Amino acid sequence: MSKKESTFLNMTIALFVITIVAGVSLGFINDITKGPKAKAKLERKVNALKQVLAEFNNNPVEDVKLIKSDKAKDSIEIYAGTMNDKPIGSAVIGSSEKGYSGLVKIMVGFNPDESIKNIVVLEQRETPGLGTKMKEEKFMRQFRGKKPSEFNLKPKKDGGDVDALTGATISTRAFGEATQMAYDVFVETNPSKK
Incomplete structure (x- = not known):
């Protein structure tokens, strides 16, 4: 059996076949994992x-409102919670692209009186041990029960009321900006004010 001579045409065909097989495989795997990924995200x-709203008995995910805003690239999601058809608050997803490593995305739960019930960090790429501390109780508790109309969400270093994360002022600013965005949208759409 003689060895086949390597030519440019043979190498091009081999590379093309490998690329096609890899592309089909990746597409197939993506289709298989699409459902589980969507389920996990939901x-x-x-x-x-459940963490940012008071107890509710409706399905806020089904009733989500998408609001276009110049404050965000994508639509802003608003989830209204009710208990026996009475508003108990709303959850708004706020985001900022100004984190140390980019996107900071949070869900802020507001009571009908416009005070913050709780905040959950959905996405962030901040520096481990510094900016990632935005998820910790010590940082989060300074926002609970506060009305952003009376509590300046900027770090104290910038004239605000927030104790910044040590070594992560940029992350703190992004967190405050995302919270402010969520609050501004909540005020514009608060069902108990209408």
Whole structure:
């Protein structure tokens, strides 16, 4: 059996076949994992809603409102919670692209009186051990019960009321900006004010 001579045409065909097989394989794997990924994302949102809203008996995910805003690239999601058809608050997803490593995305739960019930960090790429501390109780508790109309969401270093994360002022600014965005949208759409 003689060895086949390597030519440019043979190498091009081999590379083309490998590329086609890899592309088809990746597409197939993406189709297989699309459902589980969507389910996991929905579960994370439902868990976040349970953390940021008072007890509710409606399905806020089904009743989500998408609001276009110049404050965000995508539509802003608003989830209204009710108990026996009475508003108990709303959860709004706020985001900022100004984190140290980019996107900071949070879900902020508001009571009908416009005070913050709780905040959950949905996405962030901040520096481990510094900016990632935005998820910790010590940082989060300074926002609970506060009305952003009376509590300046900027770090104290910038004239605000927020104790910044040590070594992560940029992350703190992004967190405050995302919270402010969520609050501004909540005020514009608060069902108890209408």
